[in-house]
Amino acid sequence: MNYDSKIIEVLEEKFHEEMKIIEDSSIGVAVSGGGDSLALLLLASKWAKSSKKILRVVTVDHHLREESKDEALYVRTVSHKLGLEHEILDWICHSRKGNLQAEASLARKRLICGWANEHAIATVLLGHTIEDQAENFLMRLARGSGVDGLSGMKRLKKLFGKLFFRPLLSFQRVDLRHYLCHQNIKWVDDPSNEDMKFTRIKARKILKNLQYIGVNPRVIVETANRMEKATFVLNDAAKDIGKKYLRLRFWGDVEVDRQLFKMARNETYLRLLAHLIKWISGNIYRPRYNELNDFALELNKKTFKARTFGGVIARSLDKKKIVLRREASVPTFITQVPAKKFIWDGRWKITLTSNQLGHLEKIGPLGDEGLAQVRENFPTSIPKEGLRSVPTLFCNGLVVASPLLSFGKGLTCKLNYTKNELINSLNAH
8 A cells, every 4th residue: 555545544543433323324525625524525535435324515606706617517527427416505605795715605504404304314514624624713812712612613513404514624734735636626716715815825825834843723622622611610600590590481582590609700601691692592603702791891880771682672670670682673584495394593492383384374373463463462470572582483474373372383493492492402503
């Protein structure tokens, strides 16, 4: 066996070892055409064949460059040569203002999750490498991130109901390109990878210079791993205090005992509040520290009455309690469902009596218009404001069913978490 063959064998064995945690029979893989993702495609294809798994390939054409369509078609060609099904999803950017790369990344994941739903795929592979992890660390360091931000990208992360798995986080780019060259597979070099207007590219350039003083990707990742371990310790403290001072209502309200702010350290209750806001609002990103701290300071005032923050309404119930609830205007209506059972608004397990919605039917928050229609069914135990965001089935603007009001038929619902599950999910986020 020559030297090159030995490297290839080691890479494939390492990849097979990473994939041992995946038990699904059908897996998705997102491929852009770059070197990292194409290497992932080849490694995953070989693994899938030996493991007798079904592998489906998806590429998102972002239309940000003229070459993007040809690149997506190239991935299709490679996929078909490997005997794999491939699908191209289109994303059109309506504005190039703000953080374009972050917006494109989030849009890709939304599209991929929709595609995964259609094919009953629970896990999607992404091709991030050890260099991506190191660049991510530097970018977050520049933003002044704390322990959580510096813990790096997660190997496993749940997003929009799907599990994203990064099996190449311990792999180096140079080895993956060597793997492609050995199999005569070309890859696409995105010209934006040289554009210094992007923060990630600046981090990439700086990382090369840092290696002169011994700060290389592996050292940075080791630091990120230690940060992740510290995060678990901090989360455990937040979970302990949450179990004592929180109450989860069956209609989705979270009641907070004001003693929380006296009995817990600032970092502990901020961590818990950030988690609650993400869960209630459905946001995938934690609130910015300064904004979150200002919000907490306001909650802790004796004169506090009410305010909104990140899709959440905070309201004083009495001298002892504050309630956090979903803003009714934020949840979106849906006219198509992925399955008979699915998660809506990130918090609700919905079960339909049929496999799909009928003509003119939609599911969304009850709202004021819905409340006006079912006024006689108001349960005295649930505040009116708390009812506005509960799951409801409408047909042509009329309420057909709102399970929490025991009104109508067509769907049932319950919260996706118990109180303990919600608090314990701190370490999953």
